[in-house]
Amino acid sequence: MLHPKLSRVLKVIYSHSVVFALMGTTLKIRSYKKSIRLDKLSWTYITYSLFISTYMLSNSYFMVPQEFLDGYIKNNIILRCSFSLMVGLGFMEMASCYGTIWLKRQEIIQFYKNSLNYWTRFKILMKTTVNKQELKDLQLSLASRMRREIMVLYGGFVFSTVVQYQLVSVLNNRTILAFGARITHMLHFVAVKMGFYTILILLEHQFKVIHLALHFIEKEQNRKQWKILSSIASFHLETLQLARKIFRVYDISNATLFINMFTSTINILYHAVQFGNESIQHDGWGALFGNGLIIFNIWGTLMLLNTLERAVSSCNYTGEQLKQFNDLPITSKNFQRELDKFATHLRNNRLVYKIVGLVELNKPAGLSYIASIFTNLIILMQFDLRLPQQQNIH
Template identity: 55%
Template sequence: MLHPKLGRLLNLVYYHAVLFGLMGATLEIRSYGKIVRLEKLTWMYLIYSFFMGSFLFFNVYLMLPTALLDGYIKYNIILQWNFFAMIGLRLLAIIGCYGTIWLRRQDIIQLSKDSLAYWRRYRKLLKFKVDKRKLREIQLSLAKVMGQKVFVLYSTIFCSTVIQFQLLSVINKHSLLALAARLTHFLHFLAVKMGFYGMLVLLEHQFRVIHLALDALHKKKGGRKSRTLRTIAAMHMETIQLARRVFSLYDLANASLFLNMFMTTVSILYHAVQYSNESIKSDGWGVIFGNGLIVFNVWGTFMLMNMLDRVVSSCNNVGHQLKEFSDIPKARGRLQRELDAFAMQVRRNHLVYKICGVVELDKPAGLSYIGSILSHVVVLMQFDLRRQEQPNNQHQYLTHLVRNKTQS
């Protein structure tokens, strides 16, 4: 019972993933009474996914000659190393994404089946125990956030494409082919980010539904509160388990996503420095789209970090809402036992998101992430200033040497 606006945006995410072969299979839901089946074109889609991944992998070759001969990169060793680092990370992203799809395809399909079973099991709770007006407001807010994310992603792609076109020193068949190759990688990166964001939207939706159910149960007078509370606790636990399975299943793909985001932001900011000191020539349109690229890229990064923090917080803050039940004068017997069991479950099952099980992503980590980007840009600027000073020093040394020889 998703709101149509949110449903359309999630369908957009799904179609992007299907187009780039990022699904375990094309899933078609068929319901036969109490049985849910997934009709899938597994092998055909797996072959399509293999060719899509191979195409993205091998079209990296098209970008190499043009980049090495491009005027604005040819005389800047930092930009050259930055370009090769970006190529390496894009290859890592392709291997991480499609390796996950090919090697863990059955796990992905099983996760889809379990998610559908989970949805069927708890949809009565959504239908009868949750305030429909508040649920509609939550879904509209999530649709608004998802729509903003889609707008930011496509705006980033558009600005980046315009800048890449302006940076071409010579417009010919080979340079345009290299630009098209870069554009395919941009779109693949967009599809991966949209998939990750769509997953976060669904998880936040379910955790916020749990909050709504607890709020409705607290206001309810009479009835079997203990049984409903047990159902809510089971839903909360299964949602945490689904979140952990998703995070674990796409761990390598998400790690490559964040690495690419980091390097992309560093590259954009360093190019902005080159534009500001006129090392790279640009016109008014270049300045406009360059500033737009910076704004949309930073905006998208903050939105992603904020959404991830909201998902984790909405899961772990359920314990605070359970404290509201302490004002019920007759919270004794079975209801009290269910409250104690639910509170113990929340304390023992905190949701965290760690990249490769090492780096935990939360608000402090997000600030460190931004600070690390700025530190890398400052270091690159120092190398750039030193590189610009070296020719002048060499020229002064040669002039001084010639004068000494003349005097002697």
């Protein structure tokens, strides 16, 4: 029961995941029947996954030709270290993604099956308790946000490609091969971020549909009210378990995703400092695309953190919405009993997102994440401020 605009965006992101072999198996999407079913795992897709994962992991070797090290980063130890670090972290991010797919393939496929069964049963609740116009407005809003995120990710990719091409000092077969490998890695990174963003959007969609169903109960008073509330409570529990399982299965790959986002943002901002003090030669186009890269990179990071916060808070906000029933007349003892059970469940089950089970990532942590980026950038800038002084003294 998805709006066609939201369905089209999901198909685009699903295609990215299939191309880079980020799925446990393929799905069969039939628009005219508005249904999704799981295809039988074929040897063709397994062979394709093996080829893609091997290719993506092996081409990291071609990303560090000597011409890159002898170019604009030759006399800057920070740029040399950051370049090596980015290559190493990129390899680690791909290894964690494909390691998750290969080591947990059966678990992921079973997760797909459970999710499809969950969507089938949840569709009945949406048809009976959710206002169609409100559901349409919600899905259109989510589709708009997903299109905006795709635009931001590809905008950052285009600006990054142009800037990196301008930084290539020597054009030969090895540098072109390395440049192509880096573009492939960036596209893989874009696909991974799209997948994580989509999971968060779908979770937010489910929890907000539960909010709409509770709003329906508030307005509609009937004898079967307690049965509807019991169904909503059970679906909330299933959605919460689904979210926790997603976070657990993709824990390591999501952790490397955030580490790469952190280091790439610092690297981009430090390059901007080098552009500003003329340590890296550039023209007007280089400055234009460099500023665009900074804007799209920070924009995309903030959007992802905001989406994560909204997905988690939409789950935990259900308890606040349930308080509105305290001001309503209780129609039956059954309804009061189900209301108490639902409230107890919400108090004892709050959704949190922790990176590798240690660091909880919420709004304050997101602000600390951004602040630490600028703190590390300021520390790196001290080397650039001291270098001209030492040269003048000499």
